[in-house]
Amino acid sequence: QVQLVESGGGLVQAGGSLRLSCTASGGTFSGYLMGWFRQAPGKERDFVVAISRSGGVTSYADSVKGRFTISRDNAKNTVTLQMNSLKPEDTAVYYCAARNRLGWGDFRRLGEYDYWGQGTQVTVST
Numbered sequence: 001q002v003q004l005v006e007s008g009g010g011l012v013q014a015g016g017s018l019r020l021s022c023t024a025s026g027g028t029f030s031g032y033l034m035g036w037f038r039q040a041p042g043k044e045r046d047f048v049v050a051i052s053r054s055g056g057v058t059s060y061a062d063s064v065k066g067r068f069t070i071s072r073d074n075a076k077n078t079v080t081l082q083m084n085s086l087k088p089e090d091t092a093v094y095y096c097a098a099r100n101r102l103g104w105g106d107f108r109r110l111g112e113y114d115y116w117g118q119g120t121q122v123t124v125s126t
Contacts, residue, residue, distance in 0.1 A: 038122075090122060
């Protein structure tokens with residue numbers, strides 16, 4: 001059974017930074033396409049960023065491009081999301097997800113991922 005555990009959320013002022021981590025256990029981490037999604041109160045869960053199995057290819061939502069950076073360490077079974085220049089509209093619960101299928105599929109869709117973490121709250125104040 002694959003488990004994903006996020007950490008690093010919290011409260012930060014606008015313009016600040018946070019670093020989220022997601023650690024996987026119970027599977028072959030290097031075989032998973034990894035993604036981050038977020039869900040603001042009353043809204044749907046939206047795609048934020050995805051990273052290839054090797055870490056060499058990434059894809060960001062336009063809303064975070066240039067501010068967020070994803071990376072992964074396959075030796076530590078960890079994917080990290082560095083979030084800079086945070087805005088109040090970045091406030092959401094952030095979820096880590098793993099895709100255990102061939103290729104990228106339609107990687108912005110929730111249904112393309114097989115495993116999910118429990119989420120970590122990020123709150124950006126004005």
